[in-house]
Every structure is written in structure tokens, then in C-alpha cells.
Amino acid sequence: MKNITVVGCGVMGSSIINALMNGGIDVTIVDINKAAAEKFVQRGAKYFPSLDEADDTDCILINLPNHKIASAVLCSADANRLKGKMLINTTTSSPDEVKDMDRLAKERGMLHLDAKIENYPGDIGSDKAYLVYSGSKEVFDTAKNALDAIGVAVYLGDDIIGASVVDIAVLDVHFGAIATLAESVAFCIKYNYSVKTFIEQVTHILPIMLAGNYRAFAEECDNYTGKFEDASECTLRIETTAMKTLLDSMHAVGVKTPCGDSVLDLFNQGLESGNSNKNVVAVVNELI
Structure with a gap:
């Protein structure tokens, strides 16, 4: 052309x-x-x-x-x-x-x-x-x-x-990341910890963590039925405990966590639905 x-x-x-x-x-x-x-x-x-x-x-x-x-x-x-x-x-x-x-x-x-x-x-x-x-x-x-x-x-x-569809879905992840990144930066500031050092580390650590999330969602939700097998690791129960721990740490120094609170609420809904032993991806059920 x-x-x-x-x-x-x-x-x-x-x-x-x-x-x-x-x-x-x-x-x-x-x-x-x-x-x-x-x-x-x-x-x-x-x-x-x-x-x-x-x-x-x-x-x-x-x-x-x-x-x-x-x-x-x-x-x-x-x-x-x-x-x-x-x-x-x-x-x-x-x-x-x-x-x-x-x-x-x-x-x-x-x-x-x-x-x-x-x-x-x-x-x-x-x-x-x-x-x-x-x-x-x-x-x-x-x-x-x-x-x-x-x-x-x-x-x-x-x-x-x-x-x-891809654009809207990716943007949702993008803006969600901005909001939770702001919470994390506020946490570092509260402890007078170098935000630059935190950012340098998150660029190395997150790709490793997210790779597992991407794989889990792709494998368990591509042909979505609403039913999930029990997970051997990263169960919703374990992830909920971890989420509560990190939010308690942020709240202890006065950091507001509107996004993190919403995530914990979503995880708790998943537990109440009987998915505690499922992979964390089972929270998709609470959104459909």
C-alpha cells in the first residue's frame, strides 16, 4: 500500500x-x-x-x-x-x-x-x-x-x-495494576523505603508470578464450564490468607487499600461459594 x-x-x-x-x-x-x-x-x-x-x-x-x-x-x-x-x-x-x-x-x-x-x-x-x-x-x-x-x-x-475484546480486557488489567501499584508505592513511602528500588524489583518479580497466573487462567478458563478441579498449590484459601496478611500490614501503617480490599472481598465470596480448595482462578465464577 x-x-x-x-x-x-x-x-x-x-x-x-x-x-x-x-x-x-x-x-x-x-x-x-x-x-x-x-x-x-x-x-x-x-x-x-x-x-x-x-x-x-x-x-x-x-x-x-x-x-x-x-x-x-x-x-x-x-x-x-x-x-x-x-x-x-x-x-x-x-x-x-x-x-x-x-x-x-x-x-x-x-x-x-x-x-x-x-x-x-x-x-x-x-x-x-x-x-x-x-x-x-x-x-x-x-x-x-x-x-x-x-x-x-x-x-x-x-x-x-x-x-x-482483547483491548478492553487488557486495559482492565492495566488500570487495575496502576491502582494497586499506587497502594504498594504508598506502603513503601510509609516505611521510607526507596520507591525506585521497589520498582526495580517488581519488574523482575512480577513476570515470574504472573506467568503462573496466565497459565492457570488459560488452562482452566479457556473452555469455561464453571467447574474447577481441586488445586495442589495456590488454592483460593491460601491466596486469601496471603491477601489478608498483606492488607493488615498496609493498614497497620495507615495505607488505604480500596483495590486490595475489593480483591479480598472477591476472594471471600469465592470461599463462601465452596471453592476454598480450588485454584484462585475459580473466583471468575463470582463475576459471571
Whole structure:
């Protein structure tokens, strides 16, 4: 692919445009803010305020603040000009919103590939950028050189909601980690312990711990039935005792633990449901 139209020139959109241009792709920019596109125009990009005014390209990549805005842009464009084009939507959206965008794309005769960005804007265009895609394999294959310019491109299959499900689930883990990390840092501060040293150690220790968690969830929940075998190690009872111990330690020095308290409450619900001898992954039952 040599040419692509990018709708959206905000922080993430600008990073995508920069990466595409660095990758040798001719970029047409569509955004209501001409000033945001000016630095790219000076480098050779074309600018237009709307899709209907933009030069014709086979592929349109959308990166906008939310689904409502992204769908409005698509709905306001001349459907005849969109027919037969490829649509890559990188806008953060829920699985149901992705389905709605897919419906709009199909109504306009477009091939739709949903994309989700799993990194911050500053990493776009580097080997730290990681994007997951689902939907049209034809679009993925045809636009692969452009996708590779943006970052590592992983195709999850033709189920259009695949990338969105993974994105939302990963973000939940991400934000949960931020919240519990804040609790842990507060604990270190209370003891006047080096936060830098703690962070250095957690980067070594957590991957080891999480590897076991990933394996357990993958093995016991991939074909979920709601029933779990007794565990030989890491039973819910043992994990609950450990969780209570660490929370008692934090509370003793006055650290508030809203996230940790919620985890303990979830574990206790699992115990009350009769899963004390199951692997800790059995708490999934309390959430479904």
C-alpha cells in the first residue's frame, strides 16, 4: 500500500501519521483542525477538512476520540465515494460499538478491519508499539506494510470484535495494576523505603508470578464450564490468607487499600461459594 487517508490528527493520530510517513506512505490527512496537520503538510502530506473533499485513496484509517465521533464522520461522508474502500478503525471502542461500525461499513460496501492500539502515542512507529487487529484479512494483508510502519501488527481473526475484546480486557488489567501499584508505592513511602528500588524489583518479580497466573487462567478458563478441579498449590484459601496478611500490614501503617480490599472481598465470596480448595482462578465464577 502506497497511499492512505488518516482521519484524525490528535495526539495518537499525529503519531500514526508520523510513523506512516516515516515508512514511506503517502498520507492524506482529514481533520477539522488544519493547524494540527500543518507540520505534516510541510513534509508532503495533503490536508482536507472532510472526507468528501479529500483526494481519493483505497484505504481510510480513522483515529478519533470515540465511536460517536468516528461513526458520525463515516455517516456524513458520501456513501458512493466510500464503496469498495478499505476501512481501518483504530478508535477506542467497545465490542458493541465495533459491531455498529462494522454495520455502517458494510452498508457502504467497505471492507472493515478493526484495530486496537496497546501502547502510548510516543511508542508508535517503534518496536514498542503493539496493535491487534480483527475483521477483514484482505485489508490486513493489503495494508500490512502500512500496519508494520505503525508497530507490531497482530491479526486475531475474522471475528470483528476480537481486537476490541482483547483491548478492553487488557486495559482492565492495566488500570487495575496502576491502582494497586499506587497502594504498594504508598506502603513503601510509609516505611521510607526507596520507591525506585521497589520498582526495580517488581519488574523482575512480577513476570515470574504472573506467568503462573496466565497459565492457570488459560488452562482452566479457556473452555469455561464453571467447574474447577481441586488445586495442589495456590488454592483460593491460601491466596486469601496471603491477601489478608498483606492488607493488615498496609493498614497497620495507615495505607488505604480500596483495590486490595475489593480483591479480598472477591476472594471471600469465592470461599463462601465452596471453592476454598480450588485454584484462585475459580473466583471468575463470582463475576459471571
